[in-house]
Amino acid sequence: MPDIRSHDWVRHHARRRPAQHAIVDTTTGAALTYAEMDRQVDSCAAFLARDHGVGAGDRVATLAHNCPEIFIIQAACARLRAIFLPLNWRLAEPELDYLVGDAAPKVIFADAEFDAVAASVCGRAAATAQVSIGPGTGFAAVLARHDRIEDLPAPTHSDPWLILYTSGTTGRPKGATLTHGQMALQMVGLGAEYGITHASVGLTYTPTFHASGLFMFADVILFFGGTTYLMTRFDAQECLNIMTNPDIGITHSLAIPTNLLMIRNLPDFEQADLTGMVIASGGSPVPTPLIRTYGEHGAKIPQVWGMTELCGVVTSLPPERSLDKAGSCGPPLMNMDIAIVDEEGNFETEPDTTGELVARGPMVMSGYWAYGDRNAEFFLPDGWFKTGDAARIDNEGYVTIVGRWKDMYISGGENVYPAEIEDVIYRLPEVDEVAVIGIPHELWGETGCACIVVKEGQVLSEEAVIEYCRGELARYKVPKSVVFRQELPHSANGKILKHVLKTEMGLDEIGAVGTAVSKS
Incomplete structure (x- = not known):
């Protein structure tokens, strides 16, 4: 396959518009021009190659807030x-240990908040080095000097560039591997769909460990x-302040419905x-009604669906169809067939x-x-590719996600x-059987409920289950409620029937929510 000049994006713009801001850090107010970013990318590449032996195919990890x-x-x-x-x-x-063990990165870059966690994880992964990032660190000094290595061969279409871990029905996270060619095609497709040019100004607060935060x-x-x-992170008032600042001129952003609702509920939204x-x-x-409200303030809200495994966004509802095609x-988008x-x-x-x-x-x-x-x-x-989502497609080719073919919420x-x-x-x-739904x-769309059958003669409380999960899982995965039952419904071959369980609890078998952008 031909070379893909994905590694030249920054350098291309550094030559054409060197003084234009590439990234503005809203926390510090620091602005990075394309010329400065190009030099810092060179310095980072030289540091990785010379100090840590990073080369083609090696993994380089980050554990940091948006920066x-x-x-x-x-x-x-x-x-x-x-x-x-x-x-x-x-x-x-324990979850990070698994990812690091699976992908075996040579380096983990961590910011101040996660330095201790990264040190702990690296201490159990002998082949992985930790590098601190942020103001005042040695890495900041690395970026400040203009160092570079000899130009290397350009990546090919099929060379992997990105691994994004996304959990599956087995419960173990899996690393969706995306190539340089796929990334370039996705950028072109998204740019065409949303009218992005060098004059566009984006606002990103979604975590950049997600496909949605990157893409x-x-x-x-x-x-x-x-x-x-x-x-660095989502703050409704700060978002609204930035979006309504005429000196900034935001043109594009992404928001889950919860974010849109939080922004809309601010007192000064009415004047936005x-x-x-x-x-x-x-x-x-x-x-x-939320789409209509934002429309009254001049914004377009295209509803999107996607998966990390499919390079993020796959479908997008044109804003002008948001009312007659509600849901x-x-x-x-281009470069994708669905069925x-x-x-x-x-x-x-x-x-x-x-x-x-x-x-x-x-894009798969x-x-x-x-x-x-x-x-x-x-x-x-x-x-x-089997997405695991339940959906239907109408006679115009418009997709409606009606639930999960799998059990994800x-x-x-x-x-x-x-x-x-x-x-x-x-x-x-104490647990005999458990089903989480x-x-x-x-506010959050859905939260977890653990339905548990306790072993005979054993005692277990809701508080004990939740407290144990807090020590083993990310906060958003911890069940918010626990229901103790005498038994769970089973099929003839012994499989727990979650759709029957939901019906018994007064819930629909398939809820009307879709899969996040990612995506994964």
Whole structure:
């Protein structure tokens, strides 16, 4: 395959518009021009190659809140043909141990908040070095000097550039591996869909360990030479202040419905002028009244759906169809085919038939990291990837996600996989059986409920279960409620029937929420 100049994005814009801001850190107010970013990417690449022996195919991890260094490290990996591995800082140490053991990064870059965690994890992974990032660190001094190594061969279309871990039905996280070619195609597709140019200004606060934090819209705007305002974390008032500042001129952002609701509930939202702004939203359907309210303030809210395994966003509802197609996440973007199959993998040809959504095209990941032949179980013949989501497609090709073909639920925009939580709860000696399901929550969309059968003669409390989970799982995965039952419903072969359990609890078998952008 031909070379892909993904490693030249920053350098290209450094030559054409050197003084333009690439990234503005809203926490410190520091602005990084394309010329400065290009020099810092060079310095980072030289540091990784000379000090840590990083080369083609090696993994380089980050454990940090949103900061400019994330994108410098990502671009440096591209120049070295190394693989960028952003780690989810919400995970508990045992979870991080698994990811580091699986991907075996040579380096973990950590900010001040996660230095101690990174040191602990690296202490159990002898081949992984820790590097502190942020103001006043040795890495800051590395970036300040203009160091560079000899230019290396450009990456090819099929060279992996990014590993993003996303949990699966087995409960163990899997590393979706995305290539340079896929990333370049996705940037072009998103740019075409949302009208991104070098004049675009994005606002990113979604964590950059997510596909959504990287692709919607920070990486895309860097690809086209625009400017990204980068927030450390979400704050509704700060978001509104930035979005309504005419001197900044935000054009693109991403928000899960919970974020949109929090911003709308601010007292000064009524005076907000959001004219011309595109705020893509995923994670769950955006209520029609909320779309209408933002529209009255000048913003467009395209509903999107995607998966990490599919390079993030896959479908997008045109804003002008947001009312007559309410609940839909739109047709697919370029470079992606979608279809519906039944339980046996047979393709459904009638519109509006509910089944499992499958996808095919150059944007589908090359496979999960280190899975080898096991990747075949996630695909149908002819390269169709099984998304695990229940959906229907109407006669115009518009997709509506109606639930999960699998058991995953979404809490505050985060994908939560019950099998992972159940595995933890089963470690409690008092537990005979457990089934974790998502139950509706007004603010977070869904939260976890653990339905437990206690062993005969044993005693277990809700508080004890939740406290144990807090020590083993990320906060958003910890069940918010526990229900003790005499028994759980089973099929003839002994499988727990969660759809029957939900019915017994007064919940729908399939809830009306979709999969987050990612994505994964």
